[in-house]
Amino acid sequence: MGVIGPVLxxxxxxxxxxNLCRRLSAAGIGFRGVGRPGGYAPxxxxxxxxxxxxxxxxxxxxxxxxxxxxxxxxxxxPAASEADVGADIERNLLPAxxxxxxxxxxxLRQIVFLSSGGAIYGPDVATPTDExxxxxxxxxxxxxxxxxxKYLSSYAHRxxxxxxxxxxxxxxxxxxxxxxxxxxxxxxxxRMLAGEPITLFGDGSVRRDFIFIDDVTEAILxxxxxxxxxxxxxxxxxxxxxxxxxxxxxxxxxGVKANIVFQPAxxxxxxxxxxxxxxxxxxxxxxxxxxxxxxLAKTAAWLRGNESGNG
Amino acid sequence: MGVIGPVLxxxxxxxxxxNLCRRLSAAGIGFRGVGRPGGYAPxxxxxxxxxxxxxxxxxxxxxxxxxxxxxxxxxxxPAASEADVGADIERNLLPAxxxxxxxxxxxLRQIVFLSSGGAIYGPDVATPTDExxxxxxxxxxxxxxxxxxKYLSSYAHRxxxxxxxxxxxxxxxxxxxxxxxxxxxxxxxxRMLAGEPITLFGDGSVRRDFIFIDDVTEAILxxxxxxxxxxxxxxxxxxxxxxxxxxxxxxxxxGVKANIVFQPAxxxxxxxxxxxxxxxxxxxxxxxxxxxxxxLAKTAAWLRGNESGNG
Numbered sequence: 166m167g168v169i170g171p172v173l174x175x176x177x178x179x180x181x182x183x184n185l186c187r188r189l190s191a192a193g194i195g196f197r198g199v200g201r202p203g204g205y206a207p208x209x210x211x212x213x214x215x216x217x218x219x220x221x222x223x224x225x226x227x228x229x230x231x232x233x234x235x236x237x238x239x240x241x242x243p244a245a246s247e248a249d250v251g252a253d254i255e256r257n258l259l260p261a262x263x264x265x266x267x268x269x270x271x272x273l274r275q276i277v278f279l280s281s282g283g284a285i286y287g288p289d290v291a292t293p294t295d296e297x298x299x300x301x302x303x304x305x306x307x308x309x310x311x312x313x314x315k316y317l318s319s320y321a322h323r324x325x326x327x328x329x330x331x332x333x334x335x336x337x338x339x340x341x342x343x344x345x346x347x348x349x350x351x352x353x354x355x356r357m358l359a360g361e362p363i364t365l366f367g368d369g370s371v372r373r374d375f376i377f378i379d380d381v382t383e384a385i386l387x388x389x390x391x392x393x394x395x396x397x398x399x400x401x402x403x404x405x406x407x408x409x410x411x412x413x414x415x416x417x418x419x420g421v422k423a424n425i426v427f428q429p430a431x432x433x434x435x436x437x438x439x440x441x442x443x444x445x446x447x448x449x450x451x452x453x454x455x456x457x458x459x460x461l462a463k464t465a466a467w468l469r470g471n472e473s474g475n476g
Numbered sequence: 477m478g479v480i481g482p483v484l485x486x487x488x489x490x491x492x493x494x495n496l497c498r499r500l501s502a503a504g505i506g507f508r509g510v511g512r513p514g515g516y517a518p519x520x521x522x523x524x525x526x527x528x529x530x531x532x533x534x535x536x537x538x539x540x541x542x543x544x545x546x547x548x549x550x551x552x553x554p555a556a557s558e559a560d561v562g563a564d565i566e567r568n569l570l571p572a573x574x575x576x577x578x579x580x581x582x583x584l585r586q587i588v589f590l591s592s593g594g595a596i597y598g599p600d601v602a603t604p605t606d607e608x609x610x611x612x613x614x615x616x617x618x619x620x621x622x623x624x625x626k627y628l629s630s631y632a633h634r635x636x637x638x639x640x641x642x643x644x645x646x647x648x649x650x651x652x653x654x655x656x657x658x659x660x661x662x663x664x665x666x667r668m669l670a671g672e673p674i675t676l677f678g679d680g681s682v683r684r685d686f687i688f689i690d691d692v693t694e695a696i697l698x699x700x701x702x703x704x705x706x707x708x709x710x711x712x713x714x715x716x717x718x719x720x721x722x723x724x725x726x727x728x729x730x731g732v733k734a735n736i737v738f739q740p741a742x743x744x745x746x747x748x749x750x751x752x753x754x755x756x757x758x759x760x761x762x763x764x765x766x767x768x769x770x771x772l773a774k775t776a777a778w779l780r781g782n783e784s785g786n787g
Binding site: 251303304 | 531562565569573574608610611612613614615618619627630634744
């Protein structure tokens, strides 16, 4: 258990970044946030830069004075990544390489990378899925996450920073953006509160492993404390539930009836995603603490207070 | 066992491509070769285009009339790929994506991809290594090969061509270029015949799985015959030998004494590479037939006849 920080947070203005920065602030851990212009407002008195990051970004200046980094960048969703796969690689893989080169030069000690628990394993794995399962992504989003993991460990092998990749399942909670299509819970809740119909692909039986955002930020903190060795860790709730059940539970917590429009199932969606989280429990000493209903209630409360500002 | 062809061969003017085209010609199998300008001369009466391929190449015109393709492109070696990792991705991964998009549009039935048996598994795997072993490349060359495999199967999953990836160990034989640093046997033999010193990284105990090129082209033919399902297949000799033993055997077959210069070991070199080839034997009905000494003798004979022209 080492002392954390100072931590460079890349992608600090997004859903996970915003929650992480608030948690770091609350804990008094020094950090520098770099977030997209137009993202969420930073916590007060934060070392903050609004910048669009690409492969030509001067990461060296951001790294200056930081000993650890959390890499949250990644602009696409699984569905969006398919529209232009070449562009997906350019926008999401090449900046990671540029960052890795700068991180190695700067002597950064550790990188925590937010990978994907839902897109990396592929449609045919056994569930709950552990980290040694075959990785057969069916989207470019998944392949890019996997390639980034592999580059992280190859750089670590050759003198770069220690690298921990967190394969996070489906996070939800405050600051998740419905507009960006980041998560079904944010998207559904936002539309239900606005009285708009919601779209389900397939019959709603697709199952996902939903984890409340506070449990994800705690996993990132646990990873930042675990500097001595790298690796890949599933971060999930330990359970899964169907999309249709999610809608029913949202109806209950929001007090509104959903108007569901069913669309054909998408090839991009794996039928069941549920992670085995034993390795993170054992090695990182982390486990989720926020139950499904509690997380949903917190999310609903935040959404009600942000109905106009959730963009 | 289906009928092969017509086959598009991309990278036809290189070491493996040249041997494959000669084999296809000899078997009377229709093919179109696309090779780099300045590569080897094509077999006579071949449908041949000399072109530099990149991500902007119009693959559709090459694919026209072909039902299968062998993808041999890839400009770098493991060591060279590290000099500029971003450029390595642009030069080697992005053209593969452009080709996959065109192949899906054209209705191509099958792609056979030449992957790497030596660079994909990483330094810590058990040997002999089977296809289910962890993939932890330590070079960008290996990560790009792995990412290409993953994209091939993700496209296949979503209506693209069936994809077979052949993880070939260390091929050697006629048409291997010493100048391009493609293989230690070509490099060592060429320098030994010219009376020049050869460089060994480390103490020469690094072990590699050398396979004669004719066995590789037969594996490609077996893959072209196996259209009904995709997958990943190791293609190796079934054995490994140390670099120092290779030098001693080359001295014997060439009749010259090697002048060895020892350099420090490179991080990029895994200590032992030896593939388990049971899956290819069982599923493709392929196995190597050319023994080490026989392959070495054929290579030496070709080199002696090409001492001036091997470039």
